[in-house]
Every structure is written in C-alpha cells, then in structure tokens.
C-alpha cells in the first residue's frame with residue numbers, strides 16, 4: 001500500500017515537473033514558440049493559423065437564426081425516426097450536464113439489431129460553438145432516408161453498414177454559445193490520455209464524455225469521425241506527441257488513417273486544394289498536439305479508427321451558407337462511411353470444433369494493433385490502406401493461430417478463419433484454477449511475517465492504510481487534473 005502511495009506521489013511530482021514548462025508556453029495559444037523553429041517556419045505552423053488569437057465576429061441574433069435550437073433538433077430527430085421508421089432507430093446514450101438527452105439516430109436496414117457488419121459513428125457539435133456538424137448530420141440522415149432504394153451509395157450504407165449519428169455531443173455548450181460544456185470543460189480534452197494521466201479519475205469526468213465511453217463499450221464501432229469547425233482539414237492520429245512537441249507522430253495504422261482522411265478530403269468540394277495542408281489532411285500532433293482528445297482514445301481503447309474533420313473555416317457561419325456546406329461535404333460524408341465496406345479486410349472467425357463464432361484477435365503483420373472479432377457473430381472489420389499486401393493473423397486462446405496473406409486492391413477483401421482447437425491434452429494439463437492459486441501462494445512466501453500477525457489486526461491496519469492512500473490520491477489527482485485542465489484548456493480555447 002505504502003509503496004503504491006509513494007509511487008503515485010512521485011509520479012505526480014514527475015509529471016508536474018515536466019508539464020509546467022512546455023504547457024505554459026503553448027498555453028498562450030498561437031504565439032510563436034521560439035524553441036520550435038521547424039514547426040514555426042513550416043507552412044503548417046502556428047503562425048499561419050489565422051484562428052489563433054483572432055476573435056471571430058461576435059454571435060449576433062442574426063447569425064444564430066436559421067440554426068436549429070436543441071429542442072428543434074430533438075424534434076427533427078424524432079420526426080426522422082417516424083418518417084424513416086423502417087431504416088432507423090432513435091435512442092439516447094445519456095444526458096448532458098443540464099439534463100439534455102444525447103440523441104442518436106442509427107441508420108440500417110436492421111436498425112437496433114446486431115449484424116455481422118461494420119458500424120460507423122458520426123459525432124457533431126463536440127464544441128458548443130461549432131454547430132455546422134450538427135446541421136449537416138441531420139441533412140445526411142435525411143438524404144439517406146430519401147435516397148434509399150434510389151441511389152447505390154445510399155443502398156450500400158443502409159444495407160451493409162450500421163451508421164450511428166450523434167448530431168450534438170454538447171447541447172449545453174451550444175445553448176450557451178461556447179466551446180466547453182455547462183461546466184466549462186472542453187470535451188475534446190476530457191478523455192483518458194495515453195501519455196499524461198490528467199483525466200484518469202472517472203468521478204471527475206464529464207457526463208457527455210462518460211456517455212461516449214460507455215457507448216463504445218456497448219457498440220463495436222469499426223470507425224468514426226467527429227465534426228468540428230474553424231479550419232478545413234481531415235486530421236488523424238496521433239493527436240498528442242509524447243514530449244508535447246509539434247511533430248509528425250504516427251500511430252501504428254498511419255497508412256490506413258491517411259487513407260481515411262484522404263477519402264474525405266478528395267471527395268470534398270475543395271479540402272484537398274488547401275494551401276495550408278498538403279492534400280487537405282494532417283497528422284494531429286504535427287498540426288498542434290492535444291491531450292485527452294476523443295480521437296486517440298477511440299483508437300486505443302475503443303478499437304475504433306476515428307478521424308477529426310474540420311469542415312468549415314468559420315466556426316459559426318451564417319445559416320444561409322449551410323446548404324453550400326452540405327453540398328461541399330455530402331460526397332465526403334457518404335464516401336467515408338462507404339469506405340468501411342469498400343476497403344480493408346472483413347470476415348468472421350469460427351471454431352473448427354463446434355462451428356460457433358469466436359471473438360478472436362485479428363492482427364496484421366507489421367502493424368502493432370489488434371482488432372477483436374464480435375462476440376455474437378465473430379465478425380471482424382479491419383481498415384487497411386488499399387493497394388498493399390498484408391498477412392492477416394487470427395488467434396484465440398485455446399486455438400491454433402492461423403494466418404493468410406492477402407492482396408488488397410481497390411476493393412475490400414473478405415476473409416474468414418476457421419480455427420482448430422489446440423491439442424486437448426494441453427487443456428487437461430492446465431486446469432484454469434491452478435495457475436492463480438500457485439501464483440498466490442508464491443507471493444505469500446515473500447512476506448512470511450504476515451503469517452505471524454493476527455489476521456484481524458492485519459485487516460484493520462490494511463484498511464486504514466488503504467483509506468489514507470485513497471484520500472491522498474484523490475486530493476493529488478484532483479489538484480493535478482484541475483491544474484492541467486487550466487493550462488490545456490486555455491490553449492484549447494483558441495483552437496478548433
């Protein structure tokens with residue numbers, strides 16, 4: 001106990017020490033950082049980001065007019081659910097701080113049911129003051145409903161994908177016309193981070209963030225995108241670099257992510273013509289690193305390939321521009337969802353012994369990332385960059401691992417696995433319960449003095465130590481996370 005207590009204190013001090021200097025510099029938002037000449041001189045550097053430090057025109061009533069209020073959005077989603085009842089299912093994944101439901105529309109020919117198909121999610125309005133996404137997502141839903149049975153792309157999406165649309169993740173921020181939620185927390189900095197344990201305390205997490213995290217536990221998403229405003233670019237992981245520097249920081253699936261981002265930018269009216277971002281895409285950390293973002297969390301913990309789409313230079317354009325923005329993004333939004341089916345490798349894994357589906361692990365040689373097959377159908381869906389040769393490996397404890405070499409050209413590849421159980425005498429030799437017991441008794445031998453203390457006394461002392469450690473941890477982590485939020489939040493307040 002003592003040890004873990006000390007450990008958490010030292011870890012805390014270590015992080016506190018490392019995080020103060022760099023964050024302080026970045027926190028000013030958009031100022032030049034002399035220690036990073038490479039990034040600054042580059043056309044993608046902070047200095048060219050006109051958003052930084054530049055206030056957009058104030059939100060007058062005139063500008064707000066023409067955007068759906070939260071109640072109008074809710075009504076329009078419910079009406080959609082009625083109008084398109086046989087291909088949609090409307091449900092809520094939780095509530096905002098102020099109790100507004102976070103409504104989702106699922107679009108599929110079997111809405112609300114599980115099928116061995118990939119799932120995609122679109123999330124809009126993560127930042128309350130970036131409302132274009134929520135408007136476009138409703139147009140997307142309506143377009144799919146109107147064009148199902150008429151347009152091949154609509155058919156493909158309805159029939160081969162389960163598309164989940166959350167138009168507003170931050171209804172309170174929208175109502176308050178601000179970036180953060182009602183508690184003033186930037187939701188795209190509220191997720192657990194891979195490098196800095198700033199948001200690891202569950203009780204401090206915002207209800208909107210928690211709703212998304214629980215959603216991912218229930219739904220097995222293959223890929224997703226969140227919609228933002230303030231720039232025109234498709235941004236992909238990693239969003240944060242290990243040392244907080246501006247640099248290209250690639251994740252294991254860099255090629256697949258570049259492909260996804262390119263599908264979006266190439267299908268867009270003019271995203272790929274960007275002068276600021278070659279091809280209209282960027283690695284997040286190369287642009288500017290962020291921590292606690294939703295995108296990296298999805299990839300690391302949700303098994304979901306998420307990209308972040310900046311779809312309009314102006315965060316809150318006049319409503320009469322929404323139609324043009326929809327036209328600019330329509331093909332991109334559709335093609336990105338369709339790419340789940342048109343690219344990558346898909347299949348199911350079965351047991352050769354029973355024929356039942358297996359929730360197996362699927363990896364591709366040379367890419368350090370594991371995709372898990374679904375529990376019900378044993379289906380897996382793995383996005384991979386087209387035009388490549390890949391060795392796909394399926395494994396499951398108790399079964400022999402199998403691998404197959406595939407060539408992906410301009411279409412998705414279907415690949416099922418039938419796994420043979422390991423020799424049965426192996427299983428007999430190792431009954432499950434033995435391992436734990438053996439390990440436990442080994443550990444006890446390390447502390448022989450425990451045996452001489454009366455068990456009641458031991459338990460009381462243990463309890464007191466645990467409680468003190470808990471209290472102390474809460475205090476330090478709480479302080480620490482507040483502190484970091486301030487710095488990081490301040491920087492975020494000027495970003496997209």
Ligand SMILES: *[C@@H]1O[C@H](CO)[C@@H](O)[C@H](O)[C@H]1NC(C)=O
Nearest residue numbers: 037038039040041042043044
């Ligand atoms: C870097 O900046 C210097 C001076 O600010 C400029 O002369 C040079 O052309 C820049 N280099 C690039 C690659 O932009």
Ligand SMILES: *[C@@H]1O[C@H](CO)[C@@H](O)[C@H](O)[C@H]1NC(C)=O
Nearest residue numbers: 085086087108109110149158
């Ligand atoms: C939905 O309803 C339309 C019109 O009644 C029908 O043509 C279509 O087959 C239905 N689709 C599904 C998936 O049930």
Ligand SMILES: *[C@@H]1O[C@H](CO)[C@@H](O)[C@H](O)[C@H]1NC(C)=O
Nearest residue numbers: 232269270271272273274275
């Ligand atoms: C894209 O088109 C819009 C509207 O036509 C325009 O305002 C914007 O400047 C263009 N952006 C690029 C990068 O070409």
Ligand SMILES: *[C@@H]1O[C@H](CO)[C@@H](O)[C@H](O)[C@H]1NC(C)=O
Nearest residue numbers: 194252299300367368369370
């Ligand atoms: C693979 O990724 C995991 C984290 O997901 C990491 O712990 C491990 O070190 C990586 N392995 C290699 C060989 O890079």
Ligand SMILES: [Zn+2]
Nearest residue numbers: 127228229496
């Ligand atoms: Zn944003």
